[in-house]
Amino acid sequence: MPTAWAQERILSDDIEVRVLADGRLDVTERIAIRAEGRIFRHGIVRDIPVRYRDPTGTRVVVDLDVYEVLRDGRPAPWTAERSGNRMRVRVGDARRLPTPSTPVYTLRYRTTRQLGFFDDHDAVYLPAFAPARDVEIARGSIAIALPDAVPVETLHADGATGTVDAPGRDFHLALSAAGTTRWTLARPLPPEAGWTVSLAFPKGLIAPPSRQQRLAWWLHDHRGPLVALAGLVALLVLYVLQRRRHRQGHARDDTTLRDVPPPGFSPGGLRYLLRMRYDARCLSSDLLAAAVDDHVHLLRERTSEGMQWRVLRTRPGAHRLPTLEQRALLTALLPGPGTQDAVVLAPAQAEAVVATWRAHERALRRRFQPALFGVRGGGLLAALAIALLSGATALWLSAEAGLWAPTLAIVAAMGLILVACAIRARSLTAEGERLLAHIQGLRRYLAGDPGTLGGEAAPPPLDVHHYEHLLPYAVALDVEAAWTRRFVAAAGPAAASASVAGLPWYRGVTVTDLERFCRSVGQGLARRIVAARRRGARRTKRRRRDAKDDATR
Template sequence: MSGVWVELGRTCSGAALALAVLVAAVVVGLVPAHAQERILSFVSDVTVERNGDLAVTETIRVEAEGRDIRRGILRDFPTIYTRPNGTRVEVGFDVLGVERDGRTEPFAREVLTNGVRLRIGSADTLLRSGPHTYVIRYRTTRQIGFFDDVDELYWNATGTGWTFGIDVAEARITLPEAVPFRRSALYTGPQGATGRDATVIEQQPGRIVFRTTRPLPPRNGLTVATAWQKGVVAPPTDTQKLGWWLTDNLALVAALAGGIALLGYYLLAWLKVGRDPPRGTIIPLFGPPEGFTAAGVRYVWRMGFDDRTFAAAIVDLGVRGHLTVADVGKITRVSPHHGGRPLPAPERAVTQKLFAAGAVTLEQENHERIAAAKSALQQGLDAAYRGVLFRPNTGWAVVGTLGWIALVAAIAVTTFVTRGDNFGGPVLIGMLFGSVGTFAGTLLLRGFVQGQVKLPTFIVGAIFFLVFGGLGTMALTTSADTLIDAVPGLVPVALAPVVALAFSLLKAPTRQGRVVMDQIAGFRQYLGTAEEDRLEYLTPPEKTPELFEKFLPYAIALDVENTWATRFAGVLAAAGVGAAAATAWYSSDRGYDDPVGWTDKLGSGLTDTVASSSTAPGSSSGSSGSDGGGSSGGGGGGGGGSGW
């Protein structure tokens, strides 16, 4: 009897083991299917309304396992497209509601570079593992294509941006009237593919349903296109189209309209106040305009004040017997001298400020006295000639600059409003870098051309501003999808040279000033002519050391001191004196027998010394998709998503 029980026990144990193995096999077989996060089904139900709007309900059933899908899903929807001509199209996208498993679900709307992201779910709530069904209802506009013979919906039902595979995808399209469809097409696969892994499972007048025939891998989608007779959906009016275009391309409109307006303003300003009176006939003159000092000549000739104006005044004061200049090593010392010829008010103010505490060395530690003397000279020249012989028209230039700044602000605001932070940020940075770099670079180039900026300074500055402006331009072009996208940011950069040069271009002499400037031009012609044979027929004054000294301040003022010195090299050599020795007001421990070297020291060297010593330390001066011409990912709708 005991043997029977033993045999029965063995039989039961074998059956239990077999059952356990079977259960384990079933469990092992089922685990991978449940553990893989994916979209079980994706249904895009589209109702076309008579006004062209689409009412869309997306039903997305997902398998969540707490890896990528922990709190919910992300649904990206593109709203910004680019036409073949590069201009923008922005479709409407209004979310009507979101549900999960039959209950309202919270969501947040985030702006992307080319559209909108819905972050569905709550940061405080973790999903249970298993299937969940999301329903997203929204309305979108401007998705219908209006062709000559048909109207069409080319609809990217799922989008090709999903990071999950899709087991089954379905697109349902319902028209406002029960009319037959003229043609239809479908595409599956990644962006741009023309796969046909789908079919039409239902078609009747006014309704058509597409469904995939095999699962879609990640980054694959279903796109459908269908066309129907015209008249079912109302096309947009011309006014609507214009309004849409202006709204879509608001930054471009602001940039072009603002740029044209700014150029128009500058043209108007130049025509009104910036045009010079016609020049007279320029003939060589053998002296300055009557009553003009060297500083006055340069101030009127340039229609403004600079460091060389002050340097010319220092040399002129020396020639007139009011100061002496001594160069000892690298130090330039200027001392008062009494008994000189009477001075005009501007130069008299210079001596009062410069020698308020006696002699002064042109060093930075004396910047307050030197700057005060410069300021006194400028104020005196302003009072004597500004508004009398020329009008700076600074106010007109300032208004233009403010308009330029307002244009930059308008482009930045419209870009941020229409494109969001992701695109607006690079555009703003690019505009600022590019505009400032180009503006400053233009001023640097102008200074170099006019001889106010030395070559080493120009090279260093040019490299800096090229890099500065280049970074801005690069930020604009690389962040833009098309060249048209970059145009709004590039407009202020292109206008920067105009804004920078306007301060000098809008200056204009008065009629009285034109006469004086013609005289200055004639005098400069005499001072700066190296070929003396050209002047002989006019009987110029005899060349003497005294004449060389007398007009030297004017040659410095008019940037022709080296030519003037070259003409007198033989005269000074015949007199047995060096260039420096020909003057009683200048001394140096180096001696300057070469007149060109000495005058260059006085002109350029003294100008540089004045500039550095008057500045305080630490400061500075399409085809139809339904006709077979489409692809997966084409048309409206689309996007993609993931979990979070």
């Protein structure tokens, strides 16, 4: 190390603290340096701790006001800015210091909230020097003067030097009956070491802050989380209002039942409009409808890995299916005669399942949006504005107060609610409202709700043909269990099981329990599709990542 650099250091740093009667600390700090142009080029940088935890673990946030800065007794240019848990005071300007030189800087500032008020005493806790400085302090002292004289035996002074891992007590201590306590360094303080002092004194010298003052401080310190919480509450209110409108749109007093589906719409399409989003049952119900129409057969079989579903083509011509979405589904799942006539809904066929999911969802979206429902832009924009404004403001305030964790947690919750608002921010067109009324009438009929059946013709008898015809719609509308119970009640348990066991499009495990059959074509089929799709999505991501890695090599 060059000699000049070795000599460049803080010659002395003396801090005098006056405890005022109102609880503020008036601090005068004199810093003498030896400048050689390496570290001290234009002036000094003083980092004053303003956020820390006292010995009791209480979080302390200090309000600091610098009101005078001198160099060799004359005013000096300076700036102050927060840097993490410290207030960084920069003294100097673009002009370089003469070298070598030994200027003396004087900083005067006031702080609040550095007093602790306990049951049997009050105390000053002063983290004077933080570690990780650029140079050592050759000599240093800290003096704390109380407002009034105090018997020495009622004072308790303490302190610590060094680091967290290697604490020390490299200082001398002197107590005065005049109410002044002085700590003096016993040896130079290295750059990696800090210095903290504390002084406990009898109660009654300083009036404790009022409850209103403590509340004001708490509110000021927690501005970031509070702003984030206000934004979260506003988003929740907006979401509840959207959900209420959505329910009001779905809850109707019309008691008309519908025993036939709306013409030209597949079971998956009805579910897509009812929920205004896509899921596995949209696909499974349309696949079930294709089986009922004898375009495919469903084989449920036991394997070493458990139960699995196999889809078998029975006749060519997906174009004969009644709806666009069903044609897209079958074309993607079984591309063409001779190419692939069977597919297993398992992770091994994940790519085919993923392609089918995308094609089916795309067909439904094109058909239903925006013709039958669309996004309500006003509500979504309001939610987005609330989230962005409150989130950005809260993060900015939290950075100043050092309260990142609670604010980030609340902002993350705001993000989840924003997603929920985006899902709910959809509304039906007039044609969509009419279709929804028909869907609800059909759902109530399948569930066995009482009401008046629309139309003049009597409902068809609930035999196996009527049951299987409407089973895909019951699966799509989440009432397959109720629809199956109605069929069992009408036909009898034995006859119903025998009839379903003879269905040509369902093969494999023998049907002996209609409730189990109902769960398999409802929940089981949808779960198999979801499991295969997840595996396919992971494979696609891995393939894209590998391709990107190959491109960057």
